[in-house]
Amino acid sequence: MKHYRIVPLSLLLCCFGWFCGCATFSQSDYAELQGEQQCEDGQCEKPPRRWSEEWYEQRTDLPATARQKYKHGKTWPPYPRPVGEHATAMHLYHAAHYWPHPYNCQDIAYIRQVQETQISNGWINATTLYDYHFDLETQQLNQSGLLRLRWILEEAPEHRRVIFTQTAFTKDISNARLHNVRMAAVAMVGDYNVPAIMLRVTRAVGRPAVESDSIRRKYLETMPDPRITYEVESATDTDE
Numbered sequence: 001m002k003h004y005r006i007v008p009l010s011l012l013l014c015c016f017g018w019f020c021g022c023a024t025f026s027q028s029d030y031a032e033l034q035g036e037q038q039c040e041d042g043q044c045e046k047p048p049r050r051w052s053e054e055w056y057e058q059r060t061d062l063p064a065t066a067r068q069k070y071k072h073g074k075t076w077p078p079y080p081r082p083v084g085e086h087a088t089a090m091h092l093y094h095a096a097h098y099w100p101h102p103y104n105c106q107d108i109a110y111i112r113q114v115q116e117t118q119i120s121n122g123w124i125n126a127t128t129l130y131d132y133h134f135d136l137e138t139q140q141l142n143q144s145g146l147l148r149l150r151w152i153l154e155e156a157p158e159h160r161r162v163i164f165t166q167t168a169f170t171k172d173i174s175n176a177r178l179h180n181v182r183m184a185a186v187a188m189v190g191d192y193n194v195p196a197i198m199l200r201v202t203r204a205v206g207r208p209a210v211e212s213d214s215i216r217r218k219y220l221e222t223m224p225d226p227r228i229t230y231e232v233e234s235a236t237d238t239d240e
Contacts, residue, residue, distance in 0.1 A: 062087040064095035125205055127152050128164040129181060132208035139168075139176045141184050144209045149181065153189050164200040174199055 048054035068081035087095070133145030141149060152163055165181055168174045178197060185194045 056088065056090065059085070059088055059091065062091065064092050123156070123160040124162075124164060124200070127156055127160065127162055128166060128200055128202065128205075129177075130166045130202075130204040130206075131168075132204060134177060134180075139173060140180050146184060149184055150188060153185060153193075153195070161195040163195060163197040164202075165197065166204065167199050167201050 048058065062085060063082045064087050066077075066081055067086060068083050069076050129141070129145055129148060133141060133148055135142050149163070152161060163181060163185065165174070165177050168177060178199065182194065182197055185197070
């Protein structure tokens with residue numbers, strides 16, 4: 001005749017708690033398991049029952065990585081790691097099963113943020129009127145500046161349509177540039193269609209169109225002749 005030994009309920013609870021990521025049971029853990037009220041500073045609050053949906057929801061944001069501990073005067077491991085309560089076994093399985101989620105989402109968001117910053121800086125440069133767009137004496141827009149202004153007003157996307165003006169050496173010249181740009185924009189599209197116009201502390205990017213045209217013309221004028229000559233021989237009929 002076989003004899004069967006009944007396993008105590010506490011042992012079963014300890015094994016189940018170890019499986020769910022809880023190594024030991026403290027008095028507060030046992031109270032949490034039973035759903036008993038915990039009183040602190042005279043205020044009693046009934047915690048959610050352990051392994052209930054509310055209990056898992058409270059721990060859903062815990063990182064799945066190893067925890068940093070302090071032992072014998074040292075931190076283990078010595079490099080940054082999360083501290084605090086360990087993630088549950090169910091959440092660890094979820095992290096391992098769907099790896100690299102959610103870290104791939106964070107990487108994608110970071111790359112998109114960097115790209116948006118680069119795109120925004122590029123549009124700011126494209127919609128900036130630099131020193132060479134103004135006449136140095138009158139601070140009026142020259143022909144190149146007027147063409148650039150019309151391109152901004154007509155071609156730039158609406159959410160990028162901001163007219164930036166490079167600041168000058170003095171405040172008076174900068175204000176004169178703003179006034180002249182506004183008057184030129186009003187003459188082109190009307191008072192109600194003028195976008196925002198603001199000063200920008202920056203350096204000139206590129207070079208004036210006159211200088212680029214002069215360099216191109218000099219290059220074409222000084223282009224050397226081809227060194228390999230080609231002569232066309234006249235075709236003659238020969239009888240074999």
